[in-house]
Every structure is written in C-alpha cells, then in structure tokens.
Amino acid sequence: MTSTATPQQTPLRPIDTRFAAQLGALYPDSHALALRSAAWISHRLADGHVCLTVGDAETRDWLQTELDIVAPDPVTWKNALEAAGFVGQPGDFLPLILDGDRLYLHRYWHYESTLATALRERAQVAESVDMARLGDGLKRLFTAAPTRPDWQKVAAAVAVLRRFAVISGGPGTGKTHTLAAILALLLEQAGDTRLRIRLAAPTGKAAARIAESLDKARARLDLNDDIRAALPDKATTLHRLLGLNPGRSQPRFDADHPLPLDVLVIDEASMIDLPLMAKTVAALPQHARLILLGDKDQLASVEAGNVLADICGDGGNLPVSGALAAQLEQLGIELAGSDTAHAALADSIVLLRHSYRFAAGGAIAQLAQAVNAADTRRVRDIRSAAGDGITFLENPDRKALLQHVVEHYRPLCTAENIDTALAALNRFRVLTALRRGPDGVEQLNIDIEQALRRAHLIPASPTHSWYQGRPVMITRNAPDLRLFNGDVGLCWPDPEAPDRLRVVFPDIDGSPRWLSPQRLPEHETVFAMTVHKSQGSEFGEVLLLLSDHANPVTTRELVYTGITRARDRITVVATDPALNAAIATRTQRGSGLLDRCWG
Numbered sequence: 001m002t003s004t005a006t007p008q009q010t011p012l013r014p015i016d017t018r019f020a021a022q023l024g025a026l027y028p029d030s031h032a033l034a035l036r037s038a039a040w041i042s043h044r045l046a047d048g049h050v051c052l053t054v055g056d057a058e059t060r061d062w063l064q065t066e067l068d069i070v071a072p073d074p075v076t077w078k079n080a081l082e083a084a085g086f087v088g089q090p091g092d093f094l095p096l097i098l099d100g101d102r103l104y105l106h107r108y109w110h111y112e113s114t115l116a117t118a119l120r121e122r123a124q125v126a127e128s129v130d131m132a133r134l135g136d137g138l139k140r141l142f143t144a145a146p147t148r149p150d151w152q153k154v155a156a157a158v159a160v161l162r163r164f165a166v167i168s169g170g171p172g173t174g175k176t177h178t179l180a181a182i183l184a185l186l187l188e189q190a191g192d193t194r195l196r197i198r199l200a201a202p203t204g205k206a207a208a209r210i211a212e213s214l215d216k217a218r219a220r221l222d223l224n225d226d227i228r229a230a231l232p233d234k235a236t237t238l239h240r241l242l243g244l245n246p247g248r249s250q251p252r253f254d255a256d257h258p259l260p261l262d263v264l265v266i267d268e269a270s271m272i273d274l275p276l277m278a279k280t281v282a283a284l285p286q287h288a289r290l291i292l293l294g295d296k297d298q299l300a301s302v303e304a305g306n307v308l309a310d311i312c313g314d315g316g317n318l319p320v321s322g323a324l325a326a327q328l329e330q331l332g333i334e335l336a337g338s339d340t341a342h343a344a345l346a347d348s349i350v351l352l353r354h355s356y357r358f359a360a361g362g363a364i365a366q367l368a369q370a371v372n373a374a375d376t377r378r379v380r381d382i383r384s385a386a387g388d389g390i391t392f393l394e395n396p397d398r399k400a401l402l403q404h405v406v407e408h409y410r411p412l413c414t415a416e417n418i419d420t421a422l423a424a425l426n427r428f429r430v431l432t433a434l435r436r437g438p439d440g441v442e443q444l445n446i447d448i449e450q451a452l453r454r455a456h457l458i459p460a461s462p463t464h465s466w467y468q469g470r471p472v473m474i475t476r477n478a479p480d481l482r483l484f485n486g487d488v489g490l491c492w493p494d495p496e497a498p499d500r501l502r503v504v505f506p507d508i509d510g511s512p513r514w515l516s517p518q519r520l521p522e523h524e525t526v527f528a529m530t531v532h533k534s535q536g537s538e539f540g541e542v543l544l545l546l547s548d549h550a551n552p553v554t555t556r557e558l559v560y561t562g563i564t565r566a567r568d569r570i571t572v573v574a575t576d577p578a579l580n581a582a583i584a585t586r587t588q589r590g591s592g593l594l595d596r597c598w599g
Contacts, residue, residue: 011067016042023095027085033072034084038096040067041103049590050112050274050304051102054078058588074101102592108304111278116596118281119311122290123344125163126323130189134160135331137188140222141181149335152178155350157331160185161324162348163289166269168296168312169352170368171538171564175293176210178352179265180217180231182291186263187227197263199235200280202271202301204484206536207235208506210267210293237484238266238280245479251279258285268536269294274305274593296351297372299561300587302532310593315349343598363388364563364570371560376580383576391571401573402451405430405543409448409527413457413469418492418504418512425471425490427540430528431562432547433554439547444528452527466491466501466517473526473533481519482507486533488526491517531562542566546574546582554582 020039024030040063041052053059055074063069072080081087081098088094088106090113097109104112134157142153152174159165159182169175187195199214201207211234218231239245241259243252253259264284266272269292272280284290292308300306320328324347325337355365363382367390370378383392393401408428415421430448434440452458459467470491474483489505494514502514526533531544544562546554559582563570572579 012039012043013046016040016046023086030084030086031080033077033080034087037077037081037103038086041096041105044590045105045108045304048300048302048304048306050108051099051104051590051592053590054081054098054101054103056101058590099592102590108274111274112591112593113596115274115278115281115307116593118284119164119597120344122164122281122284123162123348127161127163127289129161131327131330133188134185137181137185138331138333141184149333151350151352151354152181154328154333154335155352156182156185157328157333158324158348158350159289159291160189161327164348165290166292166294166308166312166315166349167352168294168308168316168349170295170297170355172355173352174354175267175352176213177217177220179291179293180214180221183231183263183265184218184221184223184227186289187230195230195263196261197232197265198241198259198261199232199265199267200238200241201235201267201536202238202276203268203486203536204237204482205487206268206271207237209536210265211235235267238272238276239477239479239484242279242283244279251283253283254279255282257283259283259288261285261288263289263291265291265293267293270296270298270308271301271535272307273301273303274307274591275303277305277307295564297557297560298564299532299535299555299557300589304589305591305593306587306589307593310591311345311597312349312351313343313345313594313598315343315346315598316351318343318346320347345597363390364566367570368560368563371556371563371583374556374583376583379579379583380576389566389569391569393571393573394575396573398447402447404571405448405527406451406455406457408541408543409452410455410457412471413452415469418490418495421469421490421492422504422506422512425488426537428542429534429537429539429565430543430545431531431534431565432528432545433531433558433562434547434551435530437547437549439545441524441526441528441530444545445525448527449525468492468501471526472503472520472523473529474521474523476522478521481515481521482513483515483521486536488537489515489520531558531565534565535561538565538567540567541569541571543571543573546572546578548575548578552585554578555585555587556583557587559583 016039019042020035023038024035044052054077060071063071086094087096087098090097090099095106097104097106099109138153138157142150155167155178167175167178183197199210201210215233218228294308296309296312319336319338322337325335328335367382412421412424415424432439432441436442453460472489474487475485477484487505489503491501492504494500494502503517504512504514507513542565
C-alpha cells in the first residue's frame with residue numbers, strides 16, 4: 001500500500017512537516033510511514049541526534065513520550081523505508097540514508113562516515129621519531145608525578161609518536177601543561193625545520209583561554225629560549241580557521257584546499273558538533289598532526305552529535321598495542337600492551353586522571369567524581385558532610401537566595417575600574433539547566449536585576465537597559481566584529497568619555513575591546529547563564545540551580561559540568577530527588593560514530 005499523505009499531526013516543528021511534505025511531492029509513491037520518518041529524523045536532528053535507530057528502545061520511548069505514537073513494527077518500518085524513493089543505502093546520493101538500522105539525513109551520514117574513516121586512518125600512522133631526543137625531553141619536562149604511570153608523560157609521548165592524539169581529563173588535570181610540553185617536544189624533533197602550529201577552539205572565549213593558559217605554562221617549563229619563543233601565543237576559533245563565514249557557502253579550507261599547517265591543536269573538543277569536526281578534519285593536510293583536548297564527560301555540543309565522547313569510546317581504559325607499549329618502554333614508561341586484535345584509536349586516547357586544581361581529596365573533586373560515577377550514595381555522604389567549599393541548599397527561600405546572589409555581585413557593581421570589574425565578574429556566576437521557567441536563565445536574570453535595583457547597586461528604573469556593570473552574552477555570531485555566540489562582555493563607561501557607555505570584551509590576547517552597545521548583535525543579560533553556555537569557562541564560585549521538575553535536559557553530564565566550572569566553592573540548589581534523578585540520567589544521542597570508530 002502506498003500513500004502521498006503527509007505526516008500525521010504531531011508536536012513536530014513546521015520545518016519537519018514541510019520537509020516530509022516536499023519529499024511526498026517529489027516521491028508520490030512513498031509510504032506514509034517513510035514520510036513520517038523523514039519528519040521524525042528532521043526533528044531528532046534539532047535535539048542533537050545524528051540519526052534515528054529503527055526499532056531500538058530509545059526511539060520507541062521517544063515516539064511514545066514526545067509524539068504520543070506507538071512505534072511501528074521494525075520489519076514493517078524498514079520495509080517502508082527501503083521501498084521509498086528518497087531513502088538510499090550507504091553510497092547513494094538521496095535525501096535520506098538507511099545504514100543498517102540507522103536512518104540519517106544524507107549530509108549527516110556523510111559527515112559521520114567520512115570523519116570516522118579519516119580518524120581511523122590518521123590513528124594508524126606512527127610518526128618517525130628520534131627516540132633518544134624524545135626520551136631526554138620527557139625526562140626534562142616531566143620530573144615528578146603524583147601517580148604511576150605519569151599520565152601527562154604518557155599523553156605527551158603518545159602525541160609525539162602518533163599522528164592523532166586525544167587527551168581527555170577533567171578540570172585541573174594538567175591538559176594545558178601537557179600540551180605545552182608536547183609542542184616543545186615536537187619543536188625539538190623538528191630541529192631547524194619550521195613547524196607550523198595552530199591553536200583553535202570552538203568559541204572565542206575558549207580560544208582566549210587556551211592562549212592565556214599556554215602562555216602561563218610555557219613560563220614554567222625547562223626550555224631553551226628558541227623553543228620557548230617558537231611556541232604559539234595566539235589561538236583562533238575553528239570557524240575563523242576554516243574560513244566559515246555567513247557570506248560563504250563553503251569553507252575557505254577543505255579537502256581540496258587544505259589548511260597550511262603541520263600541527264592542529266583543538267581545545268574544548270567536547271563542544272564541537274559533528275559537522276564542524278568533520279569539516280575540520282577534512283581540511284587537514286595528510287601529513288598534519290591532530291591533537292584534541294577536552295573532557296569527554298562534559299556536556300555534549302549544543303548541536304548534533306556527542307563527538308568527543310564517541311571518539312574516546314572506552315579508550316584510555318584499554319591496553320595499548322604491543323608495538324606502542326614497546327616504544328613507551330624505550331622512553332622509560334611502563335604501560336600494559338596487548339597483541340590481541342584492537343582498535344587503532346586505542347593507541348591515540350589518553351585520559352588524565354589526577355586533578356591539580358582541587359586539593360587532594362577536596363570536596364569539589366570528590367563530588368564531581370561521585371556524580372560522574374553515578375554514585376548517589378557517595379553524593380549523599382558529601383552532601384551530609386558539606387563544608388570544604390561545598391554548600392547544598394534544598395528549597396531555599398527565593399528572597400534569601402537572591403540576597404545571596406546580590407552579595408556576590410556587589411563587588412562587580414561597586415568596582416572602581418574595568419579591570420577590577422572584569423575580575424569580579426569571573427569570581428561568581430549563577431548556572432542553571434534551563435532557559436525558561438522560574439529556574440530558567442530568562443526569569444533568573446530578571447529577578448537578579450530587580451534584586452540589584454532594590455539594593456541600589458544598579459539604576460532603579462528598568463528603562464535603563466544599559467548600565468555600568470551589566471554583563472551581556474552574545475547569542476548570534478558577528479564575525480565582522482569578532483564576536484561569537486557565548487562571548488561575554490561588560491557594560492562600562494568609556495575611559496575617554498565617562499558619560500558614554502561601552503561594552504568591553506576581553507580579546508583573544510587578553511586586551512579589552514570597547515564597543516558601542518548599538519553595534520552588538522543579539523545578546524542577553526548574563527548574571528545567570530545555562531550550564532551549556534558555561535562550557536569553556538571557570539569561576540571562583542558557582543551557584544548551580546537544578547529544577548525540581550523532571551526534564552530531559554538535566555542530566556549527569558550537566559551536573560558534572562556545572563560542578564566543575566567552580567574553582568574554589570560551589571553551592572548546589574537542589575532537592576535530593578531532583579539531584580539523584582539528574583545523576584541517574586545519561587545524555588543519549590542517536591549516533592553511529594562510536595561504532596564506526598571502534599567497531
């Protein structure tokens with residue numbers, strides 16, 4: 001039976017149903033179930049899923065809970081898809097691709113399959129290395145370690161020995177220190193040959209942080225002056241690196257026009273979605289090294305995919321190959337190897353396990369580890385003990401909570417100069433899971449502004465939308481202004497004309513950039529921000545607010561990410577049931593990247 005009917009009326013977006021209707025018009029003999037599937041995969045993509053898996057439990061639950069639809073019989077479903085003229089097999093050039101049980105939009109199937117192939121091929125390449133020089137460098141740069149093996153030293157060795165390396169670790173595990181050592185070792189290996197190294201990150205804020213952190217790390221390393229001077233001191237966004245601008249239909253650099261570099265380092269890789277990672281890897285010259293830094297346990301990207309976590313898989317917990325183990329032994333590193341069949345990526349993934357940011361056994365580190373392990377009993381014990389930088393509040397009075405926030409923002413509002421104000425802004429932030437609702441950023445920012453007005457810390461009239469001390473976050477990219485989604489600035493009087501307000505953004509090199517408020521792209525007040533938007537940032541103290549109402553956004557990864565934004569103190573506002581429910585809920589995104597990389 002065939003039908004030209006468009007999808008049934010469901011809570012789908014207009015763009016989802018229009019997409020299916022257009023396919024129905026172009027392929028009039030398609031079964032209604034195939035057309036509905038087109039609308040479903042379009043909708044799932046907007047929720048971060050790369051594909052929709054026919055017949056699996058997660059798909060059945062989603063159809064039932066979100067769309068109030070009983071999942072079709074898997075055999076009937078696949079038959080309808082295979083018979084549809086707009087659904088192809090891998091290698092076909094059709095709007096949708098059915099690869100096994102996974103249904104993709106063609107573009108995303110292409111992103112996923114080409115990325116996995118490129119990473120596997122790159123991971124199989126062992127570089128030609130002067131082992132004696134590398135061994136001497138490792139001994140000089142890694143002198144003492146709190147654990148054995150020294151995972152920073154392992155990561156540095158792997159990154160020099162392999163063309164592709166991933167270094168994953170939580171906050172304070174020494175990723176930047178390790179990176180500085182890696183780049184120094186690569187420069188030593190290159191000798192008199194010029195090595196073109198580029199640093200990049202998903203956002204301008206993250207790019208500024210990696211450049212600043214690397215600058216501090218280089219000062220601590222035992223390097224000769226030539227190597228120290230050759231270390232990169234600037235970073236850029238991936239969009240700028242690739243030449244991905246709104247006015248261009250294609251990036252400036254791609255497989256046909258590769259990037260002019262020898263080493264590409266990408267920080268905060270967990271924030272990178274599938275399309276951007278695929279385009280970046282495609283633009284690498286064949287000989288170039290790729291080094292990814294990030295925390296695989298953090299929140300996935302806002303857009304489609306869970307790329308870093310999928311690339312890492314269970315790597316870092318698996319034995320390396322016998323060949324790599326032998327090389328490491330030459331370098332004085334003992335690591336278990338295995339000659340059994342093993343995925344190429346296993347030799348490219350290193351997990352940093354020891355945090356230097358938090359005091360040994362400190363409560364914030366313990367809480368983050370317990371959340372990451374879904375150990376609710378340990379979380380309860382930490383909650384009962386409290387102290388040592390952690391406070392738990394359950395159902396606090398809203399007025400008292402806002403007063404707590406006001407006192408933490410008082411130094412910002414009373415700062416006498418822009419440097420003091422920017423430092424105060426980074427000492428405290430309110431984080432929440434949601435955008436809307438009483439515990440969402442929209443309402444929280446309104447409530448915080450009202451509380452600051454009552455405390456006479458900002459102008460009393462709400463008609464004064466711009467005032468000294470107002471923090472704003474950019475929500476739409478403006479490459480011509482070098483402003484990108486997630487960049488945070490602060491409204492402050494112009495030093496040359498104090499009666500005129502400007503918005504100050506820290507540039508990638510740390511210097512302030514003063515812009516007129518009227519020139520800014522879309523933006524919002526940011527006394528409170530979502531945990532998603534906080535990725536790549538750290539604050540002295542964090543107030544993490546979790547809603548009592550169950551929602552799919554509040555997950556283990558979100559709680560872990562929120563906790564690890566805090567350096568010194570964190571206040572968690574959540575009931576016991578809400579916190580336990582969040583910890584028990586893992587981020588699940590439809591994707592085949594893990595299987596393609598590791599299968």
